[in-house]
Every structure is written in structure tokens, then in C-alpha cells.
Amino acid sequence: MQLITRHNRTWAAVLLVLTALVCVLLAQQFLSMRVEEPIYPGPGVTEQRMLSDWFPGIKDTAADTPVYVLQGEQPGNSMLVLGGTHPNEPAGQLSAVLLIENAQLSVGTLYVIPRTNNSAFTTTDPQEGAPMRFTIDTPNGERWFRFGSRATNPVHQWPDPEIYVHASSGQRLSGSETRNINxxxxxxPDGTLTEKASYAIAEMIRKENIDITIDLHEASPEYPTINAVVAHEDAMELASWALLNMQMEGMDIMLEPSPKNLHGLTHRELGDFTDTYAVLMETANASQGRLRGRTNEALVVEGKDKFYVRAAQYGRLYVPFDENGHPLNERVARHVTGILQFAQAYNDLGLGAIAIDNMPTFTQINENGVGAYLNAPGE
Amino acid sequence: MEIELIILLTMLGVFLAGNFLLKLPVSLSMVLGAVAGALVAGEGFPLRHFFEGTFVYVDTVLIIASAMVFMTVIEASGALNALNAAIVHRFHRMPALMLVLLMLMVMFPGMVTGSSTAAVLSSGALVAPVFLMLGIPKAKVGAILALGAIMGMAAPPVNIPAMLIAGGVDMPYIGFEGPLLLLTIPSAIVTVLALGYRYARKMDHQKVLASLDTTIGKQYGVKIYLPLILLVVLLVLTRAFPSVVPNLGMPLIFLICSVVAMFTGRKFNALTTVRDAIHTTIPVLGKLMGVGMFIQVMTLTGVRGYIVINCLSLGPVLLYLAICLAMPAFGAVSSYGAASVLGVPFLLALLATGNQIVIAAALSFICSLGDLMPPTALAGNYAARIVELKYSRVLVHCIAPFVLMVLFGLALLLWPNTFAFLV
Incomplete structure (x- = not known):
């Protein structure tokens, strides 16, 4: 009996030591997600601020995030680009980074937030098997970016209620959506961390009188709203004009009105609660889909997946999908082109003036790759 | 043979070998299956993925552990005995009505929380002795509790699988009450009457009344029911007035009510009681962790996608068959997982066939039945534990109602527009 007890205690001690070791190893991995990927602002960036400048309630929290301001040579109108609303939709963040590192404004002001839900970049979604990072080849070596979660890190906002009740509409959603900034x-101002972050963005739009807000997203290929622009009713004319220009550049894209009974999203609420023209753009991202095969960095960057090819053959998708997939280059090219065309449409319709220069075209990004337009340290 | 199929067979093979040949617990067998899957897929030993997969169930683990404490505490305080005696005394002359009311009691916590586990561990545990007193065999009582809890989980106002499916296609969770009530209430009534009425009808009233322990109720009066009343009040208030009453969360609500129970009835040793409760529930919590790890590796290696694409590759007839089989089967992992992983693509595949809300409601109903599916079988395992039987003996009596319920759900999927008036 004594022997058995001693034996068990030895095993228990060994297991405890092993557990402690595993905890240390894992903690290092998970904490490494808090290290921010470097962004090297180009000459067009005139100022770097923090979102808490517009709402101090998020200062020194995981929700606070950099805002890059690109002030034009001449005064004009303003545009806000939201990248990284969902950090598992990497084309949004990467498109925002491309703007920060390349764009120069001759007229108006561009505000870019590359990590809209900053907290969500510090974690990955359980059971999604996603990589923590992906890399992009550039002429000056590799650049790395985090592949985060769709929602705020539970370490920063927890627990979830069973039901999430959207504050201003009373709409009910499953509890996990309480951490979804969109x-x-x-x-x-007195809500959850996620609600405070979205309030800060709405405040920024109101205080800076931002004229156009573009929220960059990606969707799984089986999702109906894909390769699309979703626009608030006030922004429909602007979006229609921009869409025509995008189609003339060779992009297959459609326009959808923002549903009036679906609440909490940028294209609905920013349109209703601020004076901005609120639109949202979607591209096809296989790495967030339910039909995807092996989940890894290659899937994120190359966007190729054999199961999606098969699903397209069965007619189960809302976007064409062949062996070439939908690489990140193509997805970023779509977003960047969309942003430029919204600025152009704004000018064309006589609504105001904003001119974004020095950005690569749809064809250039597709042909040369995103990496060709990412800066090296010190550039 | 595709690599994903090889990985899947390896994972299942190692899991079964661990569980049945080596007699390891289900949790450890699932861990071994996950490790084997990762190795065969060439992923090495992805420690982070093993760990991360388990975290999807952290909230569920807290709910189960706290609900188990609550259940054990109210039993020790005598509240359970008092309540049972009161119910039987009041309704013993109307067995059918009593059965239906008891079934609605089982469903209630599931209706307000969306969790079958919460239902089975709270009201399920409360009314189980009443069913047993009526002469219903233990295995059938277990089946009634499990199915009642699942019907509660699927019934409005809170049906989380429906919310997940609707959210997956950006459909507001509006208009689901009618179809979900149609699916759940008749199913629950038929189940309890089919499994229990012939026993309740033959109940020996005098014998049952004589066996009731009414002393506790008389000794403590209404005070002994305070933890139960508080549980109902907190569950309802936090959900009915979310902008006024702060969300306490189910674990805290169960623990608050457990603390109250320590002062409202018989005295008991709180430390021993809580330790026993946690000790009892650890194997199921381990199972959840193992399942989490298993599904993370399935996703990482492409096995999850392999299963989904094979379901979607089927023609119309086989697609409906896949819905009826694959979604409840995926419940072996998680019914919420089934809703998200399979429910959304199935809804998208059926969008053009009729009323989308009816289709989503029917899919969520079929998904919820996955809580019967071993090895996880959250509702089933805890129902079996309450009646102190192995789950396999309870499961046998769940099969016929399960088939009927799936067919009921299928009817709504096949003729969604016929039921569109309910929306």
C-alpha cells in the first residue's frame, strides 16, 4: 500500500513538472502573438495617432490601435479605411498596410487603421487550426504578418453571455458575437471592450467629419455576399459609380444594399449614426471557409484548395474557384482598387475632392505581387 | 484513397484501440487519436494546436462543474426531496398532466440558457426522482431527461445552434419561435407520454404517497425552495432584461444558488459535497477536452473539410440523408460545432428550396439531437449519471424518439413553405 502511494506520488510529481514545462512553452507561443508586425510608413504618412485620441476610454487597453493619417497637399474631403476588422481575413489588413506604405495624397485626407480590432490580432480561434503568422516575399526579404481571430481575445473580454444583445437595436445573436467588432x-462608451473600440471609431468619424468609410473584409467562398460591395442606402449612388469603374478595370464584383434589419455592422450603423458614406468590401478567402482542406500558411497566401475546387464543380459556391484559387495578391488588388475607385467616384459625382496617388493598379499588384509594394525597414 | 481519409481512419482507429483494447478513458483515447492524426498528416507534434483545441469548451466546463455543484448541494440540503413530495402530492391523480408538466420543467432551463447540460443538471436532476416514483424504469427516465433537456435547448427563446446557423449567413435571429415551438413542444409531449404514461397510469397512489418524505418540506417550509426560486429568477431576469440586470453567467448563478442552499435546509459538509460533485464530473470534462483536441487536429489536417465536402457532394436525396445523419453524428464532437461547421453549408445548399427561417430552424433542431451522440453526449451522459446507469442503457430508449424527431425535422426541410405561416 505504501509502495503504491509512493508510486502514485512520484507519477503525480512527474506529471506536474511536465505540465509546468508545457505551460511555459505554450505561454511563450501565445504571448508571441502580442508582438506587432512591423509597418514601415511611406512618405505620404503625415501623422501617426492612436484611436484613443478620439475616445480616451480605450487608452492603455488592448483595443487601442494606431491610426495613420495621410494629409494631402491641398485641403479636401476625407476617407477612412478599416483593415483588420477580422484578423482572420488578412487581405483587409494587408491592403491597409499597402496604403500606409505607398499612398500619397494630393487632395484631402486619408485615415488608415490597419488593426481595427487590435485585440483580435493577439489570438487565434480554437478549433480552426489556423497558423499564427504568414509571410510575404518582398525584394528585401520576408515580411511577416499575424493571422488572428475573428473576435476580440477572450483574455481581454470574457466571459461571453449566452446571448449577445446588440445595444441600440436589441437584436439577439449567439453569445460569441459579443466579441465581434463588426x-x-x-x-x-460604457460597454464592453469591443463596444468601446467601435464607439471610438464612430467618434473619430464624427469628430473628423470623415466623408467615406470603407471596411475591408473577406468571406468564405460558400458565403453568398462575396466579391461584393455592401453599401448603406445613403452610399448607394457612390458605390454604384465606383463599382462600374471597378468592373471596367476587369474586376468581377457586385453591389448589395445593407440590410436594414441586420444590426451592428459598419455598413448599417456607421451610415445610420454618423454622416459618413459607409461601405464594406468582401473578397474570397478559402482559409476561413468551412469546406477548406489542410489549414496552413500556404492556404492563407496562395488561396488554393482542392475541396473548394470540388465544391465549385458541385455548384456549391458563390464565386468561381479553380486550381489557381484566390491568392492574397488578387484579394489585396481587389481591395486596393476598390478604395481608389471610391475616391475617384466621389470626385466624379461632384461630392467633393480626394486624390490618392502613388498606388499600384489592379494589374500591377496581380502581376508583381503584394510584396513588391511593401517597404523594407528604414525605407 | 485520399490522405484526409487515411488521417481520419487513423484517428478513429487509435481512439477505438485506446478506448476498447487498452481500456483507457475516452478523454485520453481522443488525445491519442489526435496525436496520431497529426503525426500521420506530417504535422509532427503540434503542441499549440492540441492545447488550443481544448479551449473551445472552457465556458462549458465551468457551466457543467458549477451545475454539478448546485445539483449535489440541493440534494444534500433536502430541497430535492421536498420538491418531489410536493409535486407528487399535488398531481398524482392526473398522471398525463403531471408527466407533461414535469417535461416542461426539464425543458425550461434549456429554453432560457440554450444549454441541454444546464437543463439536465438542474431541473432534470430535480424531477428525476418523481419520474422514478411513478414507476418508470431508470433507463426510460434517463431517456426522458436527455430528450427533454435537448428539446429545451432547441426550443425558443434561446436556440444557440439556430443562432449560429443564422449568424453564418447573416440572417437575423428573428421569426424562429413558431417553427421551433412546433418542432419541440409536440416532440417533448409525445416522448414523455410514450416512454412514461403506461407506468404512471398504473401507479399505486397509496404506496407512492406513503413513500413520500414530507417531513423536510414541513420542517423548513418555503425557505427550502429558495435556491430553486432564486435560480429561476436569476435565469429569467438576466435574459428578460439584459440591459437592466447584468449578465452574471450561468456558472456564477449556479454557485450563488448553491451558497444559498447551504443556509436554507438540512446542514451538510459543504467541502465534502463540492469535492464529490467535482470528482463525479471530471471524466466528462476530460472528454470535452479530448474532443476539442480531436476536432482541432481534424481542422488542421483537412479532415473536417473532407467530411463537409463529401456531405455537400451528394445529390438532393442523399443530401437530405446526410443532414439527418451527419449533423447529429457530428454532435459526438459538439452540437454547436455541428451547427457552425455543417449547419451553415447545409443551409446555403438549401436556400433556394423555400422559407429560410423554417429551414434554419429545422437544421438547428436536428443539430441539437447531436447532444445524444456518444462519446460526448452531454445531455445523455448526465441523464444516465442522474439515474445511475451506463449511458448505453439509456441510449437504447432514445433511439425511437430520436428517429421520429429527425423525421419531423426532415418534414420541415422538405416542405419549408408549407410551414412558413409559422414565421
Whole structure:
């Protein structure tokens, strides 16, 4: 009996030591997600601020995030680009980074937030098997970016209620959506961390009188709203004009009205609660889909997946999908082109003036790759 | 043979070998299956993925552990005995009505929380002795509790699988009440009457009344029911007035009510009681962790996608068959997971066939039945534990109602527009 007890205690001690070792190893991995990927602002960036400048309630929290301001040589109108609303939709963040590192404004002001849900970049979604990072080849070596979660890190906002009730509409969603920033607009100053972040963005739009807000997203290929622009009713004319220009550049894209009974999203609430023209753009990202095969960095960057090819053959998708997939280059090219065309349409319709220069075209990004337009340290 | 199929067979083979040949617990067998899958897929030993997969169930683990404490505490305080005696005394002359009311009691926590586990561990545990007193065999009582809890989980106002499916296609969770009530309430009534009425009808009233322990109820009066009343009040208030009453969360609600129970009835040793409760529930919590790890490796290696694409590759007839089989089967991992992983693509595949809300409601109903599916079988395992039987003996009596419920759900999927008036 004594022997058995001693034996068990030895095993228990060994297991405890092993557990402690595993905890240390894993903690290092998970904490490494808090290291931000470097962004090297180009000459067009005139100022770097923090979102808490517009709402101090998020200062020194995981929700606070850099805002890059590109002030034009001449005064004009303004545009806000939201990248990284969902950090598992990497084309949004990468397109924002491309703007920060390349764009120069001759007229107007461009505000770019590359990590809209900053907290969500510090974690990955359980059971999604996603990589923590992916890399892009550039002429000056590799650049790395985090592949985060769709929602705020539970370490920063927890626990979830069983039901998430959207504050201003009373709409009910499953509890996990309480950490989805694109279900929390227009936000609340005294709400959850996620609601405070979206409130800060709404405040920024109101205080800076931002004229156009573009929220960059990606969707799984089986999702109906894909390769699309979703626009608030006030922004429909602008979006229609921009869409025509995008189609003339060779992009296959459609326009959808923002549903009036679906609340918490940028294209609905920012349009309702601010004076901005609110639109959202979607591209096809296989790495977030339910039909995808092996989940790894290659899937994120190359966008090729044999199961999606098969699904397209069965007619189960809302976007064409062949062996070439939908690489990140193509997805970023679509977003960047969309942003430029919205600025152009704004000018063409006589609504105001904003001119974004020095950006690669749809064809250039597709042919040369995103990496060709990413800066090296010190550039 | 595709690599994903090889990985899947390896994972299942190692899991079964561990569980049945080596007699390891289900949790450890699933861990071994996950490790084997990762190795065969060439992923090495992805420690982070093993760990991360388990985290999807952290909230569920807290709910189960706290609900188990609550259940054990109210039993020790005598509240359970008092309540059972009161119910039987009041309704013993109307067995059918009593059965239906008891079934609605089982469903209630599931209706407000969306969790079958919460239902089975709270009201399920409360009314189980009443069913047993009526002469219903233990295995059938277990089946009634499990199915009642699942019907509660699927019934409005809170049906989380429906919310997940609707959210997956950006459909507001509006208009689901009618179809979900149609699916759940008749199913629950038929189940409890089919499994229990012939026993309740033959109940020996005098014998049952004589066996009731009414002393506790008389000794403590209404005070002994305070933890139960508080549980109902907190569950309802936090959900009915979310902008006024702060969300306490189910674990805290169960623990608050457990603390109250320590002062409202018989005295008991709180430390021993809580330790026993946690000790009892650890194997199921381990199972959840193992399942989490298993599904993370399935996703990482492409096995999850392999299963989904094979379901979607089927023609119309086989697609409906896949819905009826694959979604409840995926419940072996998680019914919420089934809703998200399979429910959304199935809804997209059926969008053009009729009313989308009816289709989503029917899919969520079929998904919820996955809580019967071993090895996880959250509702089933805990129902079996309450009646102190192995789950396999309870599961046998769940099969016929399960088939009927799936067919009921299928009817709504086949003729969604016929039921569109309910929306």
C-alpha cells in the first residue's frame, strides 16, 4: 500500500513538472502573438495617432490601435479605411498596410487603421487550426504578418453571455458575437471592450467629419455576399459609380444594399449614426471557409484548395474557384482598387475632392505581387 | 484513397484501440487519436494546436462543474426531496398532466440558457426522482431527461445552434419561435407520454404517497425552495432584461444558488459535497477536452473539410440523408460545432428550396439531437449519471424518439413553405 502511494506520488510529481514545462512553452507561443508586425510608413504618412485620441476610454487597453493619417497637399474631403476588422481575413489588413506604405495624397485626407480590432490580432480561434503568422516575399526579404481571430481575445473580454444583445437595436445573436467588432457598432462608451473600440471609431468619424468609410473584409467562398460591395442606402449612388469603374478595370464584383434589419455592422450603423458614406468590401478567402482542406500558411497566401475546387464543380459556391484559387495578391488588388475607385467616384459625382496617388493598379499588384509594394525597414 | 481519409481512419482507429483494447478513458483515447492524426498528416507534434483545441469548451466546463455543484448541494440540503413530495402530492391523480408538466420543467432551463447540460443538471436532476416514483424504469427516465433537456435547448427563446446557423449567413435571429415551438413542444409531449404514461397510469397512489418524505418540506417550509426560486429568477431576469440586470453567467448563478442552499435546509459538509460533485464530473470534462483536441487536429489536417465536402457532394436525396445523419453524428464532437461547421453549408445548399427561417430552424433542431451522440453526449451522459446507469442503457430508449424527431425535422426541410405561416 505504501509502495503504491509512493508510486502514485512520484507519477503525480512527474506529471506536474511536465505540465509546468508545457505551460511555459505554450505561454511563450501565445504571448508571441502580442508582438506587432512591423509597418514601415511611406512618405505620404503625415501623422501617426492612436484611436484613443478620439475616445480616451480605450487608452492603455488592448483595443487601442494606431491610426495613420495621410494629409494631402491641398485641403479636401476625407476617407477612412478599416483593415483588420477580422484578423482572420488578412487581405483587409494587408491592403491597409499597402496604403500606409505607398499612398500619397494630393487632395484631402486619408485615415488608415490597419488593426481595427487590435485585440483580435493577439489570438487565434480554437478549433480552426489556423497558423499564427504568414509571410510575404518582398525584394528585401520576408515580411511577416499575424493571422488572428475573428473576435476580440477572450483574455481581454470574457466571459461571453449566452446571448449577445446588440445595444441600440436589441437584436439577439449567439453569445460569441459579443466579441465581434463588426456586430458592435455604433458602440457604447460604457460597454464592453469591443463596444468601446467601435464607439471610438464612430467618434473619430464624427469628430473628423470623415466623408467615406470603407471596411475591408473577406468571406468564405460558400458565403453568398462575396466579391461584393455592401453599401448603406445613403452610399448607394457612390458605390454604384465606383463599382462600374471597378468592373471596367476587369474586376468581377457586385453591389448589395445593407440590410436594414441586420444590426451592428459598419455598413448599417456607421451610415445610420454618423454622416459618413459607409461601405464594406468582401473578397474570397478559402482559409476561413468551412469546406477548406489542410489549414496552413500556404492556404492563407496562395488561396488554393482542392475541396473548394470540388465544391465549385458541385455548384456549391458563390464565386468561381479553380486550381489557381484566390491568392492574397488578387484579394489585396481587389481591395486596393476598390478604395481608389471610391475616391475617384466621389470626385466624379461632384461630392467633393480626394486624390490618392502613388498606388499600384489592379494589374500591377496581380502581376508583381503584394510584396513588391511593401517597404523594407528604414525605407 | 485520399490522405484526409487515411488521417481520419487513423484517428478513429487509435481512439477505438485506446478506448476498447487498452481500456483507457475516452478523454485520453481522443488525445491519442489526435496525436496520431497529426503525426500521420506530417504535422509532427503540434503542441499549440492540441492545447488550443481544448479551449473551445472552457465556458462549458465551468457551466457543467458549477451545475454539478448546485445539483449535489440541493440534494444534500433536502430541497430535492421536498420538491418531489410536493409535486407528487399535488398531481398524482392526473398522471398525463403531471408527466407533461414535469417535461416542461426539464425543458425550461434549456429554453432560457440554450444549454441541454444546464437543463439536465438542474431541473432534470430535480424531477428525476418523481419520474422514478411513478414507476418508470431508470433507463426510460434517463431517456426522458436527455430528450427533454435537448428539446429545451432547441426550443425558443434561446436556440444557440439556430443562432449560429443564422449568424453564418447573416440572417437575423428573428421569426424562429413558431417553427421551433412546433418542432419541440409536440416532440417533448409525445416522448414523455410514450416512454412514461403506461407506468404512471398504473401507479399505486397509496404506496407512492406513503413513500413520500414530507417531513423536510414541513420542517423548513418555503425557505427550502429558495435556491430553486432564486435560480429561476436569476435565469429569467438576466435574459428578460439584459440591459437592466447584468449578465452574471450561468456558472456564477449556479454557485450563488448553491451558497444559498447551504443556509436554507438540512446542514451538510459543504467541502465534502463540492469535492464529490467535482470528482463525479471530471471524466466528462476530460472528454470535452479530448474532443476539442480531436476536432482541432481534424481542422488542421483537412479532415473536417473532407467530411463537409463529401456531405455537400451528394445529390438532393442523399443530401437530405446526410443532414439527418451527419449533423447529429457530428454532435459526438459538439452540437454547436455541428451547427457552425455543417449547419451553415447545409443551409446555403438549401436556400433556394423555400422559407429560410423554417429551414434554419429545422437544421438547428436536428443539430441539437447531436447532444445524444456518444462519446460526448452531454445531455445523455448526465441523464444516465442522474439515474445511475451506463449511458448505453439509456441510449437504447432514445433511439425511437430520436428517429421520429429527425423525421419531423426532415418534414420541415422538405416542405419549408408549407410551414412558413409559422414565421
Amino acid at each position: 456586430r458592435s457598432y455604433p458602440g457604447r
